[in-house]
Amino acid sequence: MTDSPLWHPFTPMQAFAEERAPVIAAADGFELIDVAGKRYLDGVSSLWCNVHGHRVPEIDEAIRAQLDRVAHSTLLGLRCDVADELARQLVRIAPAAAGTEPLTKVFFSDSGATCVEVGLKMAFQYHRQKATPERRDLFLKLSHAYHGDTVGTASVGGISLFHTLYGELFYKTAAIPSPTPPGYPYALPEGHDADSLPRWALAETDRLLGEHAGRVAALVMEPRVQGAGGLLMHPAGYLRSIRELCTKHDVPLIADEVAVGFGKTGETWACQTEDVVPDFLCTAKGLTGGYLPVAATLTTDRIYDAFLGEPHELRTFFHGHTFTGNALGCAAALASLKKYEADDCPANARALSEAIGERLAPLADHPHVAAVRRCGVMTAIDLVAERVPHRPFPPERRTGHRAVLAARERGLILRPLGDTLVLMPAVGMPVGLADRLCETAIAAIDAATAA
Numbered sequence: 246m247t248d249s250p251l252w253h254p255f256t257p258m259q260a261f262a263e264e265r266a267p268v269i270a271a272a273d274g275f276e277l278i279d280v281a282g283k284r285y286l287d288g289v290s291s292l293w294c295n296v297h298g299h300r301v302p303e304i305d306e307a308i309r310a311q312l313d314r315v316a317h318s319t320l321l322g323l324r325c326d327v328a329d330e331l332a333r334q335l336v337r338i339a340p341a342a343a344g345t346e347p348l349t350k351v352f353f354s355d356s357g358a359t360c361v362e363v364g365l366k367m368a369f370q371y372h373r374q375k376a377t378p379e380r381r382d383l384f385l386k387l388s389h390a391y392h393g394d395t396v397g398t399a400s401v402g403g404i405s406l407f408h409t410l411y412g413e414l415f416y417k418t419a420a421i422p423s424p425t426p427p428g429y430p431y432a433l434p435e436g437h438d439a440d441s442l443p444r445w446a447l448a449e450t451d452r453l454l455g456e457h458a459g460r461v462a463a464l465v466m467e468p469r470v471q472g473a474g475g476l477l478m479h480p481a482g483y484l485r486s487i488r489e490l491c492t493k494h495d496v497p498l499i500a501d502e503v504a505v506g507f508g509k510t511g512e513t514w515a516c517q518t519e520d521v522v523p524d525f526l527c528t529a530k531g532l533t534g535g536y537l538p539v540a541a542t543l544t545t546d547r548i549y550d551a552f553l554g555e556p557h558e559l560r561t562f563f564h565g566h567t568f569t570g571n572a573l574g575c576a577a578a579l580a581s582l583k584k585y586e587a588d589d590c591p592a593n594a595r596a597l598s599e600a601i602g603e604r605l606a607p608l609a610d611h612p613h614v615a616a617v618r619r620c621g622v623m624t625a626i627d628l629v630a631e632r633v634p635h636r637p638f639p640p641e642r643r644t645g646h647r648a649v650l651a652a653r654e655r656g657l658i659l660r661p662l663g664d665t666l667v668l669m670p671a672v673g674m675p676v677g678l679a680d681r682l683c684e685t686a687i688a689a690i691d692a693a694t695a696a
């Protein structure tokens with residue numbers, strides 16, 4: 246039982262109250278430490294945002310030094326040196342490719358949801374203010390997408406569990422099929438095989454872009470991997486094809502790199518794995534090394550220029566948050582980025598990914614594991630009652646949750662997506678920790694799936 250008044254996010258509070266979740270009080274490197282002194286390996290990088298571990302001396306020091314200068318001042322009508330510098334650094338590291346418009350402008354906000362919502366609103370307003378104005382009021386989204394929990398970003402989400410309830414509040418969207426929906430590749434919709442489904446999804450996207458020509462304000466997607474929807478991993482070339490379809494139909498592409506950015510795929514940006522430059526790039530989670538809530542929406546001169554004009558023309562982007570570009574957060578982000586480059590985190594992520602693949606190889610013939618799916622450090626382990634024929638566990642058994650409890654007992658923090666167990670180590674985690682991560686996860690799976 247808990248006597249705390251705290252209402253936890255995405256948490257069934259009735260069950261949680263019975264559960265004795267650890268109370269985290271400290272951390273050390275890649276371990277979290279609870280009030281009783283028990284240590285846990287942080288196997289999901291504190292919900293996918295931690296980059297270099299906890300209590301990183303360089304980041305701690307940068308925040309302390311910033312505290313001696315200023316913790317926060319507004320970006321409404323004033324500049325701030327660390328915010329300017331972070332914007333410059335983000336433009337420097339943004340994905341770029343010959344013959345595409347570079348990402349040259351940076352709008353700060355506070356979370357993954359806000360940086361995506363900023364992209365949506367900017368795209369909407371852009372069409373009204375561009376040289377030949379248009380009223381475009383529809384967003385294309387992927388089925389099973391997740392972009393955050395504000396009403397705006399929930400509108401472009403596609404996880405029925407989270408999003409159906411609020412449907413009446415949403416703005417206008419049309420869903421394109423995910424190329425790799427839940428169950429892919431072992432439980433496919435009628436009439437499809439593993440190759441035909443992604444091809445059909447692209448053909449449908451082309452068709453919908455044509456059908457709604459002149460109405461689509463933007464297409465928003467998580468590049469390469471749809472995270473909260475179940476770590477749905479797109480086939481190679483899919484993102485590239487979406488970029489080409491957006492260009493063909495003159496629809497801006499919003500890439501939500503909130504989860505996949507900062508090295509998770511083995512490249513800094515998922516877009517870089519397919520040489521794609523979006524019209525909007527959204528980044529949050531890993532931006533400050535997982536320390537503080539800072540997010541950014543990057544875009545091109547073309548979009549930005551549509552917002553220029555005399556103040557009385559009201560072409561301004563009327564959006565902002567009190568803590569936009571918070572100085573402590575920007576200082577943390579600059580220190581994190583410096584360490585990220587010095588340590589070559591993408592290279593570490595690739596080595597860590599390989600080690601995880603090797604250590605999880607024994608699951609290939611586990612009777613209750615349908616598949617181990619991986620992209621970079623993002624690892625999904627699908628737990629099932631039976632592999633062939635494919636038979637899920639009953640949802641009320643909460644098998645994924647049981648695995649998480651079993652892992653916790655063994656000193657490993659994980660979090661499931663339904664009955665998919667997710668390993669999402671920090672990209673800076675030493676490769677040597679892959680043994681402990683994977684061995685504990687396998688032991689937890691054995692415990693949770695036993696009859």
Ligand SMILES: *Cc1c(COP(=O)(O)O)cnc(C)c1O
Binds near residue numbers: 467473530
């Ligand atoms: C986590 C996440 C978000 C939302 O980020 P918050 O900081 O929780 O608002 C948005 N998009 C994706 C892809 C995410 O994984």
